[in-house]
Amino acid sequence: MAAHPEVFVVGDLAAFPQQTGTPLPGIAPVAIQQGQAAAENIRRSVAGKPRKPFRYFDRGSLATIGRGAAVGQIRRRSVHGFGAWLIWLFVHLMYLVGFRNRVAVLLEWAWSYLTWQRGARLITGELGPELAPDDAVLGAPKKPAGGGGWLEGDPEQSGEANR
Numbered sequence: 001m002a003a004h005p006e007v008f009v010v011g012d013l014a015a016f017p018q019q020t021g022t023p024l025p026g027i028a029p030v031a032i033q034q035g036q037a038a039a040e041n042i043r044r045s046v047a048g049k050p051r052k053p054f055r056y057f058d059r060g061s062l063a064t065i066g067r068g069a070a071v072g073q074i075r076r077r078s079v080h081g082f083g084a085w086l087i088w089l090f091v092h093l094m095y096l097v098g099f100r101n102r103v104a105v106l107l108e109w110a111w112s113y114l115t116w117q118r119g120a121r122l123i124t125g126e127l128g129p130e131l132a133p134d135d136a137v138l139g140a141p142k143k144p145a146g147g148g149g150w151l152e153g154d155p156e157q158s159g160e161a162n163r
C-alpha cells in the first residue's frame with residue numbers, strides 16, 4: 001500500500017500485476033510466496049536494510065475438480081486425472097506446517113473420501129428432492145409451499161419427511 005509502507009497485502013487480497021503485467025492468480029503458491037516475501041521484507045526493515053521487490057516464481061498450479069480428479073500445469077506440462085489428484089494431495093500435505101498437521105489432515109481426507117462426505121471444497125452430486133433448481137445455487141433447502149414459515153419440530157423439515 002503506497003500510503004502505508006508498514007502494511008503488507010498478500011495472497012487473495014493482493015492484486016499484483018507482476019512481471020508480465022497480468023495480475024497473479026488467486027492460488028495457494030502465489031499466497032505462499034508473497035507471504036514469504038513479506039516476512040523477509042519485514043525482517044529486512046527491522047534490520048534497517050532496503051526491501052526487495054517481489055518476483056513470482058511459477059512452479060505450476062494444481063486444482064482438484066472432483067473425487068479422484070485434478071488438473072494442473074507443472075513446468076509447462078499439463079497433468080490431469082487421478083495421477084494429478086495424487087500429486088495435488090501430496091503437494092498440499094507437504095506444504096502444511098508440522099508432521100502432526102499433515103497426519104491429521106491426511107486422516108480427515110481419508111475419512112471424508114471413504115465415507116463419501118461432501119468436502120468443503122466440492123459442490124458436486126445430484127440435486128436431492130429437497131432442493132429446487134433456483135435454490136440450489138445457494139444450497140438453501142426449499143421452503144414449504146403455502147406461504148408458511150418453518151416451525152421448530154415441523155416434520156416437513158425433518159430428514160424423515162424428505163425421504
Ligand SMILES: Cc1cc2nc3c(=O)[nH]c(=O)nc-3n(C[C@H](O)[C@H](O)[C@H](O)COP(=O)(O)OP(=O)(O)OC[C@H]3O[C@@H](n4cnc5c(N)ncnc54)[C@H](O)[C@@H]3O)c2cc1C
Pocket residue numbers: 010011012013026027028029031061062063064120121122
Ligand atoms: C474452494 C476453493 C478451492 C481452491 N482450490 C485450490 C487449489 O486446488 N489449488 C490452489 O493453488 N489454490 C486453490 N484455491 C485458492 C487458495 O485456497 C487461495 O488462493 C489461498 O488459500 C489464499 O491464501 P490467503 O492466505 O491469501 O487466504 P486464506 O487461505 O483464505 O487465509 C486467510 C485466513 O485469514 C483468516 N481470517 C479472515 N478474516 C480474519 C480476521 N478478521 N481475523 C483473523 N483471521 C481472519 C481466515 O480464517 C483464513 O484462515 C482454492 C480456493 C477455494 C475457495
